[in-house]
Amino acid sequence: MTTLSTATDSRTVDALLSRYDEVRSYTEQLAAPLSPEDQTVQSMPDVSPTKWHRAHVTWFFETFVLAEQERNFAPYQDKYWFLFNSYYEAIGPRYARAERGHISRPGAHDVGTYRGNVDARMRDLLDTLDPGALEQLASTIELGFNHEQQHQELLLMDIKHVLSANPLQPTYAGTPAPTGEPDRLGWVDVEGGLVEVGHEGGGFCFDNELPPHRVYLEPYRLGDRLITNGEWLEFMADGGYERAGLWLSDGWGRVQREAWQAPFYWQQLDGVWFEHTLHGTFPVNPALPVTHLSHYEADAFASWAGKRLPTEQEWEHAARTLLGEPDDSANLADSQTFHARPAPPATGGLRQMYGDCWEWTSSAYLAYPGFHPAEGAIGEYNGKFMSGQMVLRGGCALTPPGHARASYRNFFPAGARWPMTGLRLAEGAAK
Numbered sequence: 001m002t003t004l005s006t007a008t009d010s011r012t013v014d015a016l017l018s019r020y021d022e023v024r025s026y027t028e029q030l031a032a033p034l035s036p037e038d039q040t041v042q043s044m045p046d047v048s049p050t051k052w053h054r055a056h057v058t059w060f061f062e063t064f065v066l067a068e069q070e071r072n073f074a075p076y077q078d079k080y081w082f083l084f085n086s087y088y089e090a091i092g093p094r095y096a097r098a099e100r101g102h103i104s105r106p107g108a109h110d111v112g113t114y115r116g117n118v119d120a121r122m123r124d125l126l127d128t129l130d131p132g133a134l135e136q137l138a139s140t141i142e143l144g145f146n147h148e149q150q151h152q153e154l155l156l157m158d159i160k161h162v163l164s165a166n167p168l169q170p171t172y173a174g175t176p177a178p179t180g181e182p183d184r185l186g187w188v189d190v191e192g193g194l195v196e197v198g199h200e201g202g203g204f205c206f207d208n209e210l211p212p213h214r215v216y217l218e219p220y221r222l223g224d225r226l227i228t229n230g231e232w233l234e235f236m237a238d239g240g241y242e243r244a245g246l247w248l249s250d251g252w253g254r255v256q257r258e259a260w261q262a263p264f265y266w267q268q269l270d271g272v273w274f275e276h277t278l279h280g281t282f283p284v285n286p287a288l289p290v291t292h293l294s295h296y297e298a299d300a301f302a303s304w305a306g307k308r309l310p311t312e313q314e315w316e317h318a319a320r321t322l323l324g325e326p327d328d329s330a331n332l333a334d335s336q337t338f339h340a341r342p343a344p345p346a347t348g349g350l351r352q353m354y355g356d357c358w359e360w361t362s363s364a365y366l367a368y369p370g371f372h373p374a375e376g377a378i379g380e381y382n383g384k385f386m387s388g389q390m391v392l393r394g395g396c397a398l399t400p401p402g403h404a405r406a407s408y409r410n411f412f413p414a415g416a417r418w419p420m421t422g423l424r425l426a427e428g429a430a431k
């Protein structure tokens with residue numbers, strides 16, 4: 001299958017088993033602070049209940065691995081294929097996405113039992129597969145790991161919205177960053193030219209990162225850090241949400257229809273702006289990256305600043321050539337901040353490229369030249385969403401460790417605000 005490429009040593013039974021346990025237990029770790037009631041709520045159609053995420057990623061292994069390879073396969077429960085199929089037309093009909101919060105049974109505990117059943121069967125299967133069958137299945141199992149990691153991030157983004165809707169302002173985890181002022185934005189020059197983008201070499205990638213190919217980039221500059229709340233407050237004070245000329249037409253329509261005045265999780269109380277986070281609601285900290293913006297807001301800010309958003313190719317080329325792959329310093333979910341944090345001190349190089357906030361680019365989410373989705377239901381994973389969405393790069397403070405890389409292409413509709421999104425400015429440079 002073309003869905004991924006991976007190093008051979010990650011395909012041994014021991015390596016797969018240990019990775020399986022690691023990924024599966026991290027999901028349970030993230031859900032652990034949440035009560036069964038927390039795990040049942042769907043606060044808007046884009047959000048899924050925590051227990052649905054936990055069940056759906058399990059369904060993925062049951063449907064795409066066990067059903068294919070287990071001797072005398074029988075589903076754990078007859079109707080789970082219907083309840084926990086997300087969007088796979090080839091698998092059959094499914095329960096309406098917007099109504100996932102109507103389901104009280106199976107409860108969070110029952111979902112845990114389902115997970116335990118599939119885990120035991122997956123371990124048995126992996127233990128008994130012959131090398132040929134293992135080689136065949138390894139790609140799908142690794143896709144299952146990465147699929148579950150995507151849902152780990154969604155679980156956190158979704159529970160943030162669920163908890164934000166509660167007037168009691170319950171918290172999830174993490175501690176607020178110290179309040180401060182942002183440093184001055186610096187710029188990093190990138191030469192451009194004929195450059196290579198897309199995933200190459202070993203390690204997992206999704207099919208939408210393939211094939212690697214060349215693109216020509218004019219010389220450009222990138223902001224050396226993310227745009228901050230402090231800078232966003234300046235944009236607001238200068239009438240940023242009131243000046244039609246700064247906005248794309250669709251974005252201006254949303255500003256008016258939905259009365260946007262500030263980022264998604266901001267609210268004004270007695271003249272002071274507060275921000276809801278997974279660790280509570282606090283006065284807006286000017287030093288933190290601004291987050292939970294639509295693409296429209298990011299683009300309007302760039303227009304206001306006399307700059308633009310980077311293309312996804314500019315972002316990837318700069319990340320790859322100036323930084324390489326993310327290291328432990330990236331603010332991903334394992335740092336347990338569960339929120340963007342202030343930029344580290346300026347170094348003259350790029351800061352905050354990985355982690356903190358997914359960065360909106362000006363690139364529409366389209367197939368790379370020569371892209372072919374995989375055969376069968378699994379081919380629905382990415383390719384069929386290549387319409388009407390924009391690419392984001394870099395990962396965020398809710399992205400699991402090991403799930404960010406230079407070639408990773410995330411995507412959301414331009415109006416999406418509940419994901420942990422932010423922006424970095426770009427501009428052309430003299431040749």
Ligand SMILES: [Fe+2]
Pocket residue numbers: 056086147151
């Ligand atoms: Fe999924």
